[in-house]
Amino acid sequence: MSVEKRVLCSASRYTKKYYLNPEFDRLPTAIKDELKIMCVLFTEEVGGVILLMFDEDGNLRLMTEAEEDDILYDEIGSELKIRQLQLNKKELFEQLEQYYEAFF
Numbered sequence: 001m002s003v004e005k006r007v008l009c010s011a012s013r014y015t016k017k018y019y020l021n022p023e024f025d026r027l028p029t030a031i032k033d034e035l036k037i038m039c040v041l042f043t044e045e046v047g048g049v050i051l052l053m054f055d056e057d058g059n060l061r062l063m064t065e066a067e068e069d070d071i072l073y074d075e076i077g078s079e080l081k082i083r084q085l086q087l088n089k090k091e092l093f094e095q096l097e098q099y100y101e102a103f104f
Helices: 029-046 075-088 090-103
Strands: 006-012 017-020 049-054 060-065
Touching (some): 006 029, 017 029, 029 049, 029 075, 060 075, 060 090, 075 090
Antiparallel strands (some): 006 049, 049 060
16 A cells, blocks of 8 residues: 655745645644745745655655746756755754654
8 A cells, every 4th residue: 555645835936825734733833934934935046836745754855846937947946955955954854754753
């Protein structure tokens, strides 16, 4: 039986909206705020959409998407920014993976 990927949160430059999966509403407010700021700043800087999701093994994955005709989306900047977040937010991401493992 395959386990579906579970979205933690996302933000979109197109809709100017942030989404936090209600299943993660029990996260501390400071963590939820940090995720929101991180995602919104990411989309403001490089454009497109950012998704934070857990894969089948409980690993947190950062993914980006852009509309095909979005000439302002910075694909290279997006990859660099993802790597920067993975370094700078390593402890946060590890804690989120532990939370996911404990509650899901």
